[in-house]
Amino acid sequence: MRDQVSKEFKYSYWKYREASKVNKRKMLGLSMLIVAGFISVLFFAEWWFREEHINSLPLYLVLTFIFWWGIFRMVILWVSYIKITKPAPVPASEDLRVAIFTTSSPGEPLSMFEKTLEACAKITYPHTTYLLDDTRDPRFRETAEKHGAVWLELVGFPGAKAGKINAALQRTTEDFILVLDPDHIPFPNFLDEVLGFFKDKKVGYVQVAQAYYNQYRSFTARGAAEQTYGFYGPTQMALEGINCAVAIGANCTFRRKALESIGGHGIGLAEDMVTAIRIHSRGWRSVYNPVVVSRGLVPEDLGSFCKQQLKWARGVHEVLFAELPKLWKHLSGWQRLSYFTIGTYYSSGFTMFLFLIIPYLFLWFGWLPANMEFSSFVINWTPLAIFGLAIYLYVQNWLCHREEERGLHWRGMVLKFACWPVFLMGFVLAIFNRDIPYIPTAKQAVKGFTPFVRPLFLFAFLFLGTIIYILISRKFYTAEAGLFLTSGEIWGMVAFATIAFIMTIMGIYAAWESRNLSAEEPWKYIEVNKIDISGKHHKTKERKEVTSV
Amino acid sequence: MKTIFFRIFLVLTAIVVGIAIFMLISYAGDKSKGPFEDFLTSINLGIASMENDLVAREDRRSKDLEWFDRYRNSPAVLNTADTIFYGIYDDRSSTSFENIVRVEDSLDMHLPIISFYTAWGSKKEQQFPAIKAQAIYQLGSMPMITWEPWLDDFDPAEFPQIAQKMNNNEEGLQLISNGVFDPYIVKWALAAKKFRHPLFLRFGHEMNDPYRYPWGPHNNAPEDYIAAWKHVVTKFREVGASNVVWMWSPHIAYENAREYYPGHEYVDWIGLTTLNYGTVAPWSKWWTFDEVFEKGYNEFSQYDKPIMISEFGSLEVGGDRAQWYADALSSLPEQYPAVKALIYFHAAGDNTTTYKVLDWSFVDDEEVVEAIKSSIQK
Numbered sequence A: 001m002r003d004q005v006s007k008e009f010k011y012s013y014w015k016y017r018e019a020s021k022v023n024k025r026k027m028l029g030l031s032m033l034i035v036a037g038f039i040s041v042l043f044f045a046e047w048w049f050r051e052e053h054i055n056s057l058p059l060y061l062v063l064t065f066i067f068w069w070g071i072f073r074m075v076i077l078w079v080s081y082i083k084i085t086k087p088a089p090v091p092a093s094e095d096l097r098v099a100i101f102t103t104s105s106p107g108e109p110l111s112m113f114e115k116t117l118e119a120c121a122k123i124t125y126p127h128t129t130y131l132l133d134d135t136r137d138p139r140f141r142e143t144a145e146k147h148g149a150v151w152l153e154l155v156g157f158p159g160a161k162a163g164k165i166n167a168a169l170q171r172t173t174e175d176f177i178l179v180l181d182p183d184h185i186p187f188p189n190f191l192d193e194v195l196g197f198f199k200d201k202k203v204g205y206v207q208v209a210q211a212y213y214n215q216y217r218s219f220t221a222r223g224a225a226e227q228t229y230g231f232y233g234p235t236q237m238a239l240e241g242i243n244c245a246v247a248i249g250a251n252c253t254f255r256r257k258a259l260e261s262i263g264g265h266g267i268g269l270a271e272d273m274v275t276a277i278r279i280h281s282r283g284w285r286s287v288y289n290p291v292v293v294s295r296g297l298v299p300e301d302l303g304s305f306c307k308q309q310l311k312w313a314r315g316v317h318e319v320l321f322a323e324l325p326k327l328w329k330h331l332s333g334w335q336r337l338s339y340f341t342i343g344t345y346y347s348s349g350f351t352m353f354l355f356l357i358i359p360y361l362f363l364w365f366g367w368l369p370a371n372m373e374f375s376s377f378v379i380n381w382t383p384l385a386i387f388g389l390a391i392y393l394y395v396q397n398w399l400c401h402r403e404e405e406r407g408l409h410w411r412g413m414v415l416k417f418a419c420w421p422v423f424l425m426g427f428v429l430a431i432f433n434r435d436i437p438y439i440p441t442a443k444q445a446v447k448g449f450t451p452f453v454r455p456l457f458l459f460a461f462l463f464l465g466t467i468i469y470i471l472i473s474r475k476f477y478t479a480e481a482g483l484f485l486t487s488g489e490i491w492g493m494v495a496f497a498t499i500a501f502i503m504t505i506m507g508i509y510a511a512w513e514s515r516n517l518s519a520e521e522p523w524k525y526i527e528v529n530k531i532d533i534s535g536k537h538h539k540t541k542e543r544k545e546v547t548s549v
Numbered sequence B: 001m002k003t004i005f006f007r008i009f010l011v012l013t014a015i016v017v018g019i020a021i022f023m024l025i026s027y028a029g030d031k032s033k034g035p036f037e038d039f040l041t042s043i044n045l046g047i048a049s050m051e052n053d054l055v056a057r058e059d060r061r062s063k064d065l066e067w068f069d070r071y072r073n074s075p076a077v078l079n080t081a082d083t084i085f086y087g088i089y090d091d092r093s094s095t096s097f098e099n100i101v102r103v104e105d106s107l108d109m110h111l112p113i114i115s116f117y118t119a120w121g122s123k124k125e126q127q128f129p130a131i132k133a134q135a136i137y138q139l140g141s142m143p144m145i146t147w148e149p150w151l152d153d154f155d156p157a158e159f160p161q162i163a164q165k166m167n168n169n170e171e172g173l174q175l176i177s178n179g180v181f182d183p184y185i186v187k188w189a190l191a192a193k194k195f196r197h198p199l200f201l202r203f204g205h206e207m208n209d210p211y212r213y214p215w216g217p218h219n220n221a222p223e224d225y226i227a228a229w230k231h232v233v234t235k236f237r238e239v240g241a242s243n244v245v246w247m248w249s250p251h252i253a254y255e256n257a258r259e260y261y262p263g264h265e266y267v268d269w270i271g272l273t274t275l276n277y278g279t280v281a282p283w284s285k286w287w288t289f290d291e292v293f294e295k296g297y298n299e300f301s302q303y304d305k306p307i308m309i310s311e312f313g314s315l316e317v318g319g320d321r322a323q324w325y326a327d328a329l330s331s332l333p334e335q336y337p338a339v340k341a342l343i344y345f346h347a348a349g350d351n352t353t354t355y356k357v358l359d360w361s362f363v364d365d366e367e368v369v370e371a372i373k374s375s376i377q378k
Helices: A026-048 A055-080 A110-121 A138-146 A162-171 A188-199 A219-241 A255-259 A271-283 A302-331 A333-343 A343-366 A374-398 A411-416 A420-431 A453-475 A480-515 A534-538 B002-055 B066-072 B076-078 B099-108 B128-140 B172-177 B182-195 B222-239 B255-260 B289-303 B322-336 B366-375
Strands: A098-104 A129-131 A152-153 A176-180 A203-208 A254-256 A285-289 A294-295 B085-090 B115-118 B142-148 B199-205 B244-248 B269-276 B308-312 B339-346
Touching: A026 A055, A026 B002, A055 A219, A055 A333, A055 A343, A055 A374, A098 A162, A110 A129, A110 A138, A129 A138, A129 A162, A138 A152, A152 A162, A152 B142, A162 A176, A162 A255, A162 A302, A176 A188, A176 A255, A188 A203, A188 A254, A188 A285, A203 A255, A203 A271, A203 B322, A219 A285, A219 A294, A219 A302, A219 A374, A219 A411, A254 A255, A254 A271, A254 B255, A255 A271, A255 A333, A271 A285, A271 A302, A271 A333, A302 A333, A302 A343, A302 A420, A302 A453, A302 A480, A333 A343, A343 A420, A343 A453, A343 A480, A374 B002, A411 A420, A420 A453, A453 A480, A480 B002, A480 B099, A480 B244, B066 B076, B066 B142, B076 B244, B085 B099, B099 B339, B099 B366, B115 B339, B128 B142, B128 B182, B172 B222, B172 B322, B182 B222, B182 B269, B222 B244, B222 B255, B255 B289, B269 B289, B269 B339, B289 B308, B289 B322, B322 B339, B322 B366
Parallel strands: A098 A129, A098 A176, A129 A152, A203 A285, B085 B115, B085 B339, B115 B142, B142 B199, B199 B244, B244 B269, B269 B308, B308 B339
Antiparallel strands: A176 A254, A203 A254
């Protein structure tokens, strides 16, 4: 799985990339699929909502919720795809005053900052880089100064990095601030790709894609990266089209006035989203530019990934419950819908839990939520699945690094599945307004079996225990007179439960693999001098044709 | 202006092509529905058979019914039966025959025939009931299927000839003999053939009762019934479904039954329904078994076919139920020697005849159980 080539500087990663342009022909094709997708939804609904399908009403409602919540989210995404936009590039004005903020915390490896700060120094647009440091380690200051960055010691501020950012805002005067996560290595043209958009005085922040360079390190890393490809391609481009582009903290460039208008960077577990929604509520516009002008790290071991997800799950629910209602009347209709949809992303932990227990309710207690003929279900659901998949693949046209990122992303699905207990926990913590301690995402893989894998083991044992129970009861206790007639439904349900079991095993595999990850510093292979932004120049001509439909 | 037209054109194109590709997929889905269902059924049969073999209990029911094997494996032997086969229909047997086993335990005998009902139509449960038939065979019994030609449950997309008709049941038997439903019949016949073992097929029963089923005299003439019967049997013979034993089953309370007889070459068994409703309804009274059965028996025993009492039972209200069963069963061999099989009609929730639910079951009625046990000469 791990290719040896990756252990050196991977040229294809360190090239400027951008999502392909949006044109009428592509949009026409997409619209056709979306129309077909809509009809498939209606077709499925007509079949699903039939009275004859109700067996136990409460369970039927639960099942309906599971299915239709997912379909509802998918349909919203489809609708927003119609608005997919790639903003026409605007050359940056000269003489803008720009700051780059990057933060360091105790425990973060110094060698990584060497690369990041070196790359920051190579950014061509004139700027000042600030290292917001609370490590109390003099070597960080030395490194910063070696690369011409300004070292600011900011110890004891609240929040993860937001506290430090706000403090640094007080001490600096630049009009534009790029907040760069320290694991992200920026390309020399980074600022050229974003600053032009600020010519529009209403633009509050400009976000670019997040891409990674350590996917090769593990199953978890690849899966985690796969989960983001669509988001930083077609999804954010669609959000751009409806002025809802989400700020992701890392790689987001803010207008100082926009940050000041909301009293500084938001603080919390989902600081970036809090900041984005507040800036939107003040009437600022946002821009999403689908270009790869930096690459960073994605969690390599399942434990770090789960920690990150738990943090986001809890934080995003905070946005849903605390920010969204408060700012509701200041947001546009699309912004409300979009923040609601993002805010409820982690609800899949809850629906997945319900989905998982269905076969067990049947196998242990004989409860069946619906009287649906399996074959009818398949026949009626298949068009929806086909068009859902077709749209998913079609919009991969707009991935930022198409050759590398396209595909079915099954690892991403496995990982999302494996995280259902984490999502559920985030959801429950948010409901009861309980805190989780701040856990920084590990920059380097951590050895050992993560506690996050325990629910997966539990679930695997539940499955195996159920199989043993079924085998024993079928062999010795099921009445002969009922054996043959019930065989199909029992083993059919077991087959259904097996799908989730296989996903669970793959999740456990990811955790097991995480144990054996060699500690490595993936940034040490990066050669900042070899970052290739020539793609930029080739495309200058085409740029003029870029339209938004 | 030009751009507006162009945009409208694009939107319309997207909608039209979108609908077209959906239709294509949906058409493919419709076409593959049947084969897909058959595929699932064959998987289900395979898994159930495999499980059945693996479980292989020592005390399996089929061991006690081994004596019946020579009958249930050969239509010829079955049709020249030298004994009486008992069977049962129980309406609580959709997921398990445990209720039938309960009846068997109370009667202290195994019942070689298990009867059930199924309707015509396009739905999955209206195809040949392969799993149920096989389940009955695995238990050592032989299935008897009453096959009811309700014609209003066919998918018009599949049968375009009936799409315009308001009521398929009106003169519906002509539709059958005209071949409108041949694809359905042939598919059913092939699946029945695949079952391999003999099964009783009681098609269009009680066809002479003007108050009950849509294939009755109020919708069809007797010659239409005969033509439809011959057509169905011919279709089965054409595909080689020779394991099907044809049972013609009129309602003997009406004197016109013989007008519906399709002829000796098309009938293997004659099934006569003998139910005593007692005094549950204004139109009914307490009839003895002989009163219900004798006249019909005398008429149809002359046809030289084995006779089955295809629905046999008495309700409780209006007389001595145990006595009714005792009289009936003890009179069979001497008085009615042509009777070679009898099916207990053991429906606890029969709502087909009156506005209230009728309970024909006797498993909890000790007197009846005792009467049956003592009347049957083993």
